[in-house]
Amino acid sequence: MSKIARQHSAHLPPDTRRTNFMEVVCGYTEAEALTESGRCLQCKEPLCSVGCPVRINIKGFINFVSKKDYKGAYKTITEANLFPSICGRVCPQERQCEAGCILGKKQQPVAIGLLERFVGDMAQQHNWQETRPIDLIGPTSKRAAIIGSGPAGLACAYDLAKAGVTVVVFEALHLPGGVLTYGIPQFRLPKERVFREIENLTRLGVTIETNRVIGKIHTIEDLMGRLSFDVVFIGTGAGYPRNLGIKGDSLNGVMSANEFLTRVNLMRGFDFPRYATPVGIGKNVAVIGCGNTAIDSARTSLRLGPDNVYIVYRRTLEESPARKEEIRHAIEEGVQFICLTTAKEIIPDNEGWVKAMNCVQKDETGSSEILLNVDTVIYALGTMANPIIARTTPELTTDKANYVETNGESLMTSMPGVFAGGDITRSGGTFTTVIHAMSTGRRAAKGMLEYLESN
Amino acid sequence: MFEITRVENFSPSTFLWEINAPEIAWAARPGQFVIVHCDETSERIPLTIADFDAVKGTITIVIQAAGKGTMQMMEYKAGDRISAVAGPLGEPSEIENFGTVVLVGGGLGVAPVYPILRALKLKGCHTISIIGFRSKSLVFWESRFRDYSDESIIVTDDGSYGEKALVTRPLKDLLMERQINRVIAIGPLVMMRACAEVTRPFGVRTIVSVNPIMVDGTGMCGSCRVSLGDEVKFACIDGPDMDGHLVNFDELLIRQKRFVKYEKQSLALHEKKKCPK
Ligand SMILES: Cc1cc2nc3c(=O)[nH]c(=O)nc-3n(C[C@H](O)[C@H](O)[C@H](O)COP(=O)(O)OP(=O)(O)OC[C@H]3O[C@@H](n4cnc5c(N)ncnc54)[C@H](O)[C@@H]3O)c2cc1C
Ligand SMILES: Cc1cc2nc3c(=O)[nH]c(=O)nc-3n(C[C@H](O)[C@H](O)[C@H](O)COP(=O)(O)OP(=O)(O)OC[C@H]3O[C@@H](n4cnc5c(N)ncnc54)[C@H](O)[C@@H]3O)c2cc1C
Ligand code: SF4
Ligand code: SF4
Ligand code: FES
Numbered sequence: 001m002s003k004i005a006r007q008h009s010a011h012l013p014p015d016t017r018r019t020n021f022m023e024v025v026c027g028y029t030e031a032e033a034l035t036e037s038g039r040c041l042q043c044k045e046p047l048c049s050v051g052c053p054v055r056i057n058i059k060g061f062i063n064f065v066s067k068k069d070y071k072g073a074y075k076t077i078t079e080a081n082l083f084p085s086i087c088g089r090v091c092p093q094e095r096q097c098e099a100g101c102i103l104g105k106k107q108q109p110v111a112i113g114l115l116e117r118f119v120g121d122m123a124q125q126h127n128w129q130e131t132r133p134i135d136l137i138g139p140t141s142k143r144a145a146i147i148g149s150g151p152a153g154l155a156c157a158y159d160l161a162k163a164g165v166t167v168v169v170f171e172a173l174h175l176p177g178g179v180l181t182y183g184i185p186q187f188r189l190p191k192e193r194v195f196r197e198i199e200n201l202t203r204l205g206v207t208i209e210t211n212r213v214i215g216k217i218h219t220i221e222d223l224m225g226r227l228s229f230d231v232v233f234i235g236t237g238a239g240y241p242r243n244l245g246i247k248g249d250s251l252n253g254v255m256s257a258n259e260f261l262t263r264v265n266l267m268r269g270f271d272f273p274r275y276a277t278p279v280g281i282g283k284n285v286a287v288i289g290c291g292n293t294a295i296d297s298a299r300t301s302l303r304l305g306p307d308n309v310y311i312v313y314r315r316t317l318e319e320s321p322a323r324k325e326e327i328r329h330a331i332e333e334g335v336q337f338i339c340l341t342t343a344k345e346i347i348p349d350n351e352g353w354v355k356a357m358n359c360v361q362k363d364e365t366g367s368s369e370i371l372l373n374v375d376t377v378i379y380a381l382g383t384m385a386n387p388i389i390a391r392t393t394p395e396l397t398t399d400k401a402n403y404v405e406t407n408g409e410s411l412m413t414s415m416p417g418v419f420a421g422g423d424i425t426r427s428g429g430t431f432t433t434v435i436h437a438m439s440t441g442r443r444a445a446k447g448m449l450e451y452l453e454s455n
Numbered sequence: 456m457f458e459i460t461r462v463e464n465f466s467p468s469t470f471l472w473e474i475n476a477p478e479i480a481w482a483a484r485p486g487q488f489v490i491v492h493c494d495e496t497s498e499r500i501p502l503t504i505a506d507f508d509a510v511k512g513t514i515t516i517v518i519q520a521a522g523k524g525t526m527q528m529m530e531y532k533a534g535d536r537i538s539a540v541a542g543p544l545g546e547p548s549e550i551e552n553f554g555t556v557v558l559v560g561g562g563l564g565v566a567p568v569y570p571i572l573r574a575l576k577l578k579g580c581h582t583i584s585i586i587g588f589r590s591k592s593l594v595f596w597e598s599r600f601r602d603y604s605d606e607s608i609i610v611t612d613d614g615s616y617g618e619k620a621l622v623t624r625p626l627k628d629l630l631m632e633r634q635i636n637r638v639i640a641i642g643p644l645v646m647m648r649a650c651a652e653v654t655r656p657f658g659v660r661t662i663v664s665v666n667p668i669m670v671d672g673t674g675m676c677g678s679c680r681v682s683l684g685d686e687v688k689f690a691c692i693d694g695p696d697m698d699g700h701l702v703n704f705d706e707l708l709i710r711q712k713r714f715v716k717y718e719k720q721s722l723a724l725h726e727k728k729k730c731p732k
Contacts, residue, residue, distance in 0.1 A: 172541070172671070172673045173541075173671060173673070174492050174499070174538070174539045174541070182675075210539065211492075211539045211540065211541035212541075213541060213542075213544060213672075213673055216482065216487075216542065216543055216544055217478055217479065217482050217542070217543065218478075218482070239673075239674070239675040240674055240675065241675070241676065241677045243677070243687060249687075250680060250682060250687070250706055250710070252709060252710060252712065252713045253713075255676075255677070255678065256676060256677040258675055258676045258677065259670060259676035259677055259678045262670055262671060262675070262676050263670060267498070267499070267670070268496075272717065273717075273720055273721050273724050274496060275496045276496055276497050276498040276523060276524060276721060277498045277499075277670070278714045278717030278718070278721075280713060280714050280716075280717060351709070352706075352709035352712075386673065386674050386675065386692075387674065387692065388673065388674060388692060
């Protein structure tokens with residue numbers, strides 16, 4: 001067993017960070033990374049990699065780190081994961097790779113995520129790029145259209161481009177990245193990091209066409225016909241916000257987490273009025289829900305300077321699907337958790353603005369009503385499939401909730417040559433994580449290459 | 456980047472842009488809109504496609520300077536470029552031979568009605584247009600409307616041109632006189648609500664085009680939610696055309712005010728920049 005304790009990365013102190021959008025976790029210094037890499041036992045049959053959805057050769061890359069061969073480490077990681085700077089930051093490691101680490105049985109597991117991030121950031125700093133081609137499929141006259149530039153679409157584009165396919169990514173918004181750009185806040189995943197990883201893609205020759213809503217400007221039929229793409233990948237995510245359906249839903253001061261986060265992240269409303277898009281939160285904010293999105297919304301709200309930020313959650317904190325680390329950060333920063341509590345009604349003032357929220361709290365003794373004095377309510381209740389693709393592609397088989405159905409390992413949809421992955425599919429369970437989206441994007445790329453070869 | 460190929464001023468606060476956007480012009484249908492993002496710091500502003508020409512590769516939008524974003528748009532000249540135009544967005548209007556159709560345009564709403572009028576006329580409808588403005592100096596596109604209207608009526612609030620009336624008066628007269636199969640009304644919310652109230656007792660299907668505050672325009676944020684009967688719809692993907700008899704206009708009017716505080720702040724800043732004293 002390792003005698004050295006897990007290396008902690010420096011964090012910005014809570015009092016500093018609740019006033020700005022700077023990254024909270026500072027990341028390893030070289031010395032810390034070296035010490036941490038030294039903790040790895042280089043197991044014969046490492047369980048860490050089994051926990052990683054894309055099966056990174058973790059032991060291998062950590063070994064390179066310990067030898068200061070960071071480029072070697074980067075190459076090893078990128079055989080399986082193209083965006084280490086992103087995943088090292090946002091993967092729920094405690095449930096994936098680190099959950100399998102043998103050191104975790106007796107002490108703290110190796111900080112695989114922090115090491116991966118260290119290597120990814122190092123690569124960005126030195127402009128390294130992973131260009132090892134996947135087996136070329138021969139002549140490079142094939143064309144692929146990718147719909148959506150979230151992690152699923154980006155990962156798919158990467159593999160196809162490396163195989164010599166001409167790739168065009170169509171993105172509805174004016175910036176690429178999907179949730180990485182509009183959803184996950186700057187203090188957890190700086191946008192510069194995301195854009196740098198995406199730059200690697202464009203350097204491989206991938207074209208990203210923003211402002212293109214597929215289904216509207218071109219249908220999938222257009223892509224396969226008039227625009228002569230040979231294959232299409234649907235990676236449109238599941239961004240349609242869910243509503244609570246209680247009285248007061250549509251009052252001024254109630255908004256979805258997506259709206260709130262988009263106003264802040266994509267439109268940079270935190271810098272209003274220099275950036276023209278207002279965010280519009282008040283002095284007392286209640287976020288309903290307790291997943292990643294809720295925690296992100298609460299911590300983002302806090303940074304915009306209200307007096308109180310509450311998370312209202314119907315279960316206990318232990319049951320929250322959010323990452324433990326993020327919950328801890330939120331508590332440190334001053335987010336107040338109100339658990340076992342269900343919102344019942346949002347109460348308006350005379351002019352249609354939120355004045356308060358009526359909730360029911362349950363405990364051992366029964367249930368009681370509480371009235372929260374809030375002027376802003378943010379719904380973070382999860383999202384569903386966006387209906388645009390389903391509505392404009394009648395040939396495509398989708399389920400009742402507009403999720404795209406795929407077949408087996410290749411992830412081909414009911415339309416020949418059209419594949420799908422990421423949150424818009426429900427393949428392989430319902431984890432909606434960045435790395436899962438990427439792994440399905442890569443799986444589909446494999447399916448697409450096989451399809452191209454045989455057609 | 457998208458080039459503005461032509462600018463035309465209709466009045467000190469209303470103007471037209473023609474934009475070079477061949478793919479959008481090709482795909483656009485009457486009733487759809489675009490989102491314009493002038494530069495990195497601007498808001499994404501939804502604007503109806505008032506005309507499109509697939510051959511020339513251009514789309515036309517008509518804009519009313521309502522706040523900072525649209526006022527800034529007034530500063531652009533032909534040949535200038537803006538960073539993004541996304542579209543076409545929204546569901547196209549229903550275009551069929553409905554029989555006799557009345558198309559009502561109020562103020563700037565005249566522009567978005569135009570492509571619908573043209574398409575309905577070409578489908579064989581008997582088209583009656585009613586366009587209304589506050590006064591004569593604000594009138595635009597009168598002759599364009601004539602070209603596609605079997606009958607056309609123009610009114611002004613102050614009587615400086617055409618009949619002195621609100622658009623609802625000729626609308627009501629028509630409904631009393633004869634069989635009208637459909638009404639399409641586009642303009643300020645209060646005007647659309649008034650039109651819907653006029654047609655309600657006659658049971659004539661009335662389509663309005665709602666304009667709630669939007670961000671993405673792709674169904675991702677819910678900012679544009681509208682209560683339609685007892686359902687919630689997103690104007691950007693389910694509309695903007697909606698059944699005027701079901702739209703909850705009161706709620707919409709309140710929701711339009713969500714950011715008033717910030718809009719004032721933006722505007723003040725903009726004016727200070729324009730004429731620094
Ligand atoms: C606030 C928040 C925090 C999260 N935190 C984490 C985390 O810490 N760790 C983690 O692993 N996961 C996290 N997730 C989940 C994770 O972000 C998603 O599972 C992942 O982004 C899904 O990737 P995707 O590529 O399928 O779709 P998305 O990232 O949703 O991207 C889809 C893209 O497609 C575009 N698009 C949609 N329709 C069209 C169309 N018709 N035409 C063109 N483009 C279109 C969209 O604009 C978008 O850019 C979080 C999610 C949210 C919302
Ligand atoms: C589908 C649709 C089609 C539209 N078509 C046209 C058109 O053809 N011509 C035209 O002049 N205007 C149109 N509008 C309205 C136009 O988008 C707003 O006037 C504009 O966004 C105001 O921005 P601003 O910065 O100038 O003013 P602000 O000071 O921001 O706002 C002025 C008022 O405009 C409304 N508004 C503000 N932001 C938005 C927003 N993001 N989306 C919608 N409304 C907003 C609010 O009611 C606000 O009080 C349309 C709106 C929608 C939703
Ligand atoms: S990609 Fe995610 S799960 Fe895999 S090793 Fe990296 S941090 Fe762990
Ligand atoms: S399980 Fe832990 S100790 Fe073993 S190789 Fe993986 S990271 Fe190293
Ligand atoms: S504008 Fe965001 S959902 Fe319609």
